[in-house]
Amino acid sequence: MRVRIVAAVGLTAAALLALPACSANNTGVKPATPSSARGGKPAKAGHDAPLSSTALKTRLLDENDLGSGYAHKPERPTQHDDVSVLGCPALNDMGGDAAMGGSLDFPHKAKATFTYTASSNSEVSEELYSDTAGKLSTGTGRIFEAMTGCPQYEVLVGSTKVDVTTQKVTAPRLGDERWSQLLTFSAGERDTVVKQTAIRDGSVLVIVSGSPTLVDQHLDEALAKAAATR
Secondary structure, three states, rough: OOHHHHHHHHHOHHHHHOOOOOOOOHHHEEEEOOEOOOOOOOOOOOOOOOOOOOHHHHOOOOHHHHOOEEEEEEEEOOOOEEEEEEEEEEHHHHHOOOOOOOOOOOEEEEEEEEEEEEOOOOOEEEEEOOOOHHHHHHHHHHHHHHOOOOEEEEEEOOOOEEEEEEEEEEOOOOOOEEEEEEEEEEEEEEEEEEEEEEEEOOOEEEEEEHHHHHHHHHHHHHHHHHHHOO
């Protein structure tokens, strides 16, 4: 499987244009050395059978799950701006053919994004993927290691230059494997802080991204709904 790492970078960099500026001093997270840890809860029966995209879509959080103040954000049409990574060979080595707005290269996927109007129009996004446990583990691990392996680099999205800094952070001990990172995107005089936490539970991968506070608040319920016993 070829993981489209630049698609992941471009997808995250898009947050700079969509999210309001956030202060890195209010994230409330501390650095940690491991980006992934094993040894979570035991596997369930049928735990490793991949789910279809249709099934994943029914397991996404919705406004009823999130509560008042949240509104579903329509999916943005796929964009085709050139995305280039400067100063991080590990990202370039994983392939640079993906366009802005792409997704991770797993066969089954679903996504939803919500704005939280009660807090300066912050956003939270949930992505669900399904494949064999081994492929999810290998692919996701490569992505997070590549992105956090370069503490600072630049992303060119079309003609816009975005400075990126990355930091590994502690992920809650959920699922079978977990990864988490804090990214700060700077363009001009604007900084945007985005947290991304990924939890693999058998053949399902849950990625929650956006405002650090909202990610921490909704990660547990996202995993609970995504990994519910069929």
